[in-house]
Amino acid sequence: MKILIFGNGYIGNRCAEQWGDEAIVSDRIVVTKHDALDEIKKHQPDVVLNAAGIKGRPNVDWCENNQLITIQGNTIMPLLLAQACNEAGVYMLHMGSGCIFYGDSLHADKAWKEGDFGNPGAVYSRTKWSADLCLSTLDDVGIARIRMPIDWKPSEGNLINKLAGYKKVIDVENSVTIIDDMIDVFYQLLKKQAPGIFHVTNPGLMKHKDLISLYIKYVDADHSCEWITEEDLVSDGIAKKARSNNALSNTRLAQYGIKMRPVNEALLDTIKKYAEAKRTERN
Ligand SMILES: NC(=O)c1ccc[n+]([C@@H]2O[C@H](COP(=O)([O-])OP(=O)(O)OC[C@H]3O[C@@H](n4cnc5c(N)ncnc54)[C@H](OP(=O)(O)O)[C@@H]3O)[C@@H](O)[C@H]2O)c1
Numbered sequence: 001m002k003i004l005i006f007g008n009g010y011i012g013n014r015c016a017e018q019w020g021d022e023a024i025v026s027d028r029i030v031v032t033k034h035d036a037l038d039e040i041k042k043h044q045p046d047v048v049l050n051a052a053g054i055k056g057r058p059n060v061d062w063c064e065n066n067q068l069i070t071i072q073g074n075t076i077m078p079l080l081l082a083q084a085c086n087e088a089g090v091y092m093l094h095m096g097s098g099c100i101f102y103g104d105s106l107h108a109d110k111a112w113k114e115g116d117f118g119n120p121g122a123v124y125s126r127t128k129w130s131a132d133l134c135l136s137t138l139d140d141v142g143i144a145r146i147r148m149p150i151d152w153k154p155s156e157g158n159l160i161n162k163l164a165g166y167k168k169v170i171d172v173e174n175s176v177t178i179i180d181d182m183i184d185v186f187y188q189l190l191k192k193q194a195p196g197i198f199h200v201t202n203p204g205l206m207k208h209k210d211l212i213s214l215y216i217k218y219v220d221a222d223h224s225c226e227w228i229t230e231e232d233l234v235s236d237g238i239a240k241k242a243r244s245n246n247a248l249s250n251t252r253l254a255q256y257g258i259k260m261r262p263v264n265e266a267l268l269d270t271i272k273k274y275a276e277a278k279r280t281e282r283n
Contacts (some may be wrong), residue, residue, distance in 0.1 A: 001191060004045035004082060006051030011095065011149070011179075015049065018183045030077050036084035038260050047190045048085050048108060050078055050094040056124060061240040063124040074127035074267040079134055082141055091140050091185060091193040098147035098175060098201060100129040111175075111247040114145075114197040120145035122241045136197055143197045144182075150211070152273030153181040154281065160274055163208055164215055168226045170233055171209045175201040175248040187256050199250035204263035216219060216266065217232040218275040 001022055005012045008027040016023040024043050030036045030052065040048065054073030056062030063070040078094050085092040100118030102125075104110035117130035135141045151158040159176065163169055177200055185200050209227070216223050233239045253260065260266070 001047060002043070002045045002191060003047055003049055004040065004043045005051055006036070006039070007050065007051075007095075007169065009051065009144075010155060010184075012049070012051035013075055013168055014049065014111075014151070014153070014179055015183050015186060018198045019187065020184070025129065029250075030081060030146045031072075031216060033080045033084045035177045036081045037088065040084055040088045040090060041175055045090060047193065048081070048084050049093040049190065050081050050185065052077060052081075053095065053128075054124075056209055059239075060122060060124040063127070064122065064240050067123050070123055070127050071130075074124070075130040078131040082135055082138060086138070086140060091142070091190070093142045094135055096132050096143045096145040096197070097125070097128045098126055098145045098248050099125045100132065100145075101246045101248070102242075102244050103246065109247075110247070111249040112199075114252045121253055122244075125244060128198060131203060132197065139195050140193070142194045144176040144189060144200045145248070146200050147184055147246075148174060148176045148180050150176055150267065150270055152270045152277055153179075154274065155187050157278070158274075160211065160215065160219075160271065163225075164220070164223060165210055166225060168232070168236070168238060169208055169212065170230050170243075171207060171227050172230060172245040173205045173247070176206045176244050176267075178203050178261070178263070180270065181260045181266055184252065185258055185260060188256070192256055194256050195233055196252065198252050199248040200239065200253070200260070201248045201250055202260045202263040203250065205247055206263050206267060211267065213273075214271040218271050219278055227274070230251075 003023045101112040105112045
């Protein structure tokens, strides 16, 4: 399978490393449909992964004052890419985000299902939801929503690095995505050219406190942080807007015969590999 990846960033490159000769990462910034079509014609892929987007630097608060750039990257660009893929007869898997859901759903288990409507607050989340709303009507597009990526490879996009780097941390419970599992699921969705929305999150929930406890046990015994409430995050000026916290159910993956490891098992495995990677980095 020849996979053309748009988005020369964290996740695009993590997937490409794993997929080797089967993947090409495009560094083309897509502004028009023709930019995307040029790349597709040049590389002749079987499938496309859209891992491009604007998530704000140093964090999503940046999007609050840069609305049009965020809309261009997260809403307009994916629609242009979908048009180009459709014209070229190529399936596209688009990366969505679970942060389009805020709080508990109205279902008995409080988890959000793939077909639920989003209730996004922040600009970043609204632009991601806008793309999902349109792209989910197309038969040749899949949407893979991830949440808070956790990776054995240290990097600024990795939730382990983020939480370990904060002096003050909120203790919330969330669905999360272990990157090794995500890369495998993306490959299977691309292979099956699966349409519709998928929640690519490991079964179960993770508390920030659980991750930090494992970090202290396996990576840095001297690590410490202050625990604060969600309300403190905004009132102390640490974040401009409240962050999305939620549980996602991923029932649609099972319909395609795709499984992810339970979060506790995958997290333990990942933190041990992360500790090993840190040791190698230091030596
Ligand atoms: N990482 C997460 O926590 C997370 C969670 C949920 C969903 N996602 C989604 O996953 C996708 C990939 O995230 P990531 O963490 O890999 O982000 P990333 O490291 O910022 O990579 C995204 C890449 O897309 C590029 N890009 C922006 N606009 C583009 C355009 N019009 N055409 C082509 N490339 C463009 C960016 O270039 P510049 O750097 O020049 O802007 C960057 O290289 C995004 O759609 C994001 O919303 C990420």
